[in-house]
Amino acid sequence: MKNIIIILVILFSVTLQAQNFHNLVEKEKIEQRVALIIGNNNYNTLEHLKNPLNDARLMRDTLKKNGFTILYKENAKIREMKKLLKEFAHKITKNGGIGFYYFAGHSANVNGKNYLIGIDALLDNQDYISHEAISLNSIIKKMNNAHNRLNVIISDTCRNTIALNTFHNNHFGRGVGKGLLSLPNTKDIFLAYSTAPGEVARDGEKSSNGILTKYLVQNLKKEGASIGEVFTNTRIDVYAHTNSNQDPSTYNKILKDFFFILPTDREKK
Numbered sequence: 512m513k514n515i516i517i518i519l520v521i522l523f524s525v526t527l528q529a530q531n532f533h534n535l536v537e538k539e540k541i542e543q544r545v546a547l548i549i550g551n552n553n554y555n556t557l558e559h560l561k562n563p564l565n566d567a568r569l570m571r572d573t574l575k576k577n578g579f580t581i582l583y584k585e586n587a588k589i590r591e592m593k594k595l596l597k598e599f600a601h602k603i604t605k606n607g608g609i610g611f612y613y614f615a616g617h618s619a620n621v622n623g624k625n626y627l628i629g630i631d632a633l634l635d636n637q638d639y640i641s642h643e644a645i646s647l648n649s650i651i652k653k654m655n656n657a658h659n660r661l662n663v664i665i666s667d668t669c670r671n672t673i674a675l676n677t678f679h680n681n682h683f684g685r686g687v688g689k690g691l692l693s694l695p696n697t698k699d700i701f702l703a704y705s706t707a708p709g710e711v712a713r714d715g716e717k718s719s720n721g722i723l724t725k726y727l728v729q730n731l732k733k734e735g736a737s738i739g740e741v742f743t744n745t746r747i748d749v750y751a752h753t754n755s756n757q758d759p760s761t762y763n764k765i766l767k768d769f770f771f772i773l774p775t776d777r778e779k780k
Contacts, residue, residue, distance in 0.1 A: 542660065543608030544579040546571075547599040551616030553586050554630045563615035566667060566724040570613050573728050577771050579611065589629030592645050600653040603662075609769060610654050610662040615721065618668035624648060627668065651700055661769050663701045663738070667723045702762040703727075703742055722749050723759055735774030739763065 550567025552560050564585050571583050582599050584591055596612075603610040617628040621637055626644035628634070634643060647666065654662040705723040718725060726748035730741045746759045 543603070543606045544574075544577070544611070545582070545599060545602045545606075545608065546574045546579040546611040546613065547582040547595055548574070548613045549584050549587050549592060549595070549616070549627075551586055551614075551628070551630050554617060554628070554632070556633055557617055557628070560616060562719065562721045562724075563667070565719045566615040566721050567613070569720060569728055570615075570665075570724060573731065574611065574771075577731075579609075586630050588631040589643050589645065592627070592629050596645065596650060596653060600657055603654070603659045604657040607657075607659040610657065610659055611665075612650055612654070612663070613665045613667070615667040615724065618666060619644070625666075627666065647702075651702075655699060661701070661765055661767055662699060663703075663769075665703050665723075665727070667705045667721050699764060699766070700762070701738060701742075701765050704760045706757045706759060722752055722757060726752070731771040734772045735770060736772070738765070738769045738771070741771065 548567050548571050550563040550565075552562075552564045554560075567583070567585060571581055575581050580602070582595055582602075584595055587595070599610070599612070614627045616630075617632075619626050619628060619634075619640075621640050625647040626640055627647065627650075628644040632643035634640070647664070650664060654664070703723075705721065723745070726745045727741070730736065730744045730748070733741070733744075736744070742759075742761050742763075746761070749757055749759050
């Protein structure tokens with residue numbers, strides 16, 4: 512009798528999982544997907560980068576094929592970045608679904624906060640950083656306030672990281688760190704950095720794309736791969752490609768799953 516009960520419990524659990532999976536797939540077929548993609552190469556006063564525009568274009572084209580509505584900007588000034596974030600937040604607040612924020616370019620951590628930097632930044636005084644860059648905290652706050660189903664943030668930055676002597680006077684001498692910091696307040700967000708906190712990512716070397724984006728796109732094209740599987744496989748690929756020198760970091764605080772390309776056969780197995 513005990514064995515029969517165990518078998519029934521197992522069968523019920525399997526049936527429930529299958530039903531939940533079916534419901535998730537059906538939901539994803541109709542829910543909104545919105546991506547905000549920014550690639551910044553040509554900084555006015557900072558070192559020019561090689562691959563962010565290529566990466567942004569690759570991500571834009573890939574996500575568009577996967578049913579995303581795209582908000583897109585190349586070489587964005589900070590005013591444009593903030594305007595786009597406002598429009599993006601409005602869309603995912605109004606219609607829910609999936610929010611995807613992607614930025615390739617320069618970033619910095621200043622006084623304990625991470626910033627994505629507009630091309631018009633001067634960075635000559637840390638008191639003005641919030642006027643010349645957009646903080647990851649502000650992006651996370653807007654996405655959380657949307658109360659949509661799931662949000663993803665990709666920061667493909669820290670390439671040729673901004674050296675301390677880039678900041679042209681002593682106002683920026685302290686509080687400026689290498690790479691980006693880990694974030695504790697990422698509830699309901701899937702956040703990915705191109706490398707570990709406090710480290711520097713390569714700018715694609717001889718490739719036309721940055722290493723993170725190159726492998727991320729390859730993995731999200733795989734049918735039926737969950738978001739966790741996509742980033743786990745991407746991390747493995749980047750780590751191997753760089754001989755263990757670049758280790759992408761993810762902060763997975765989402766409670767629900769997501770497939771960039773919906774599975775078609777899993778329900779039949």
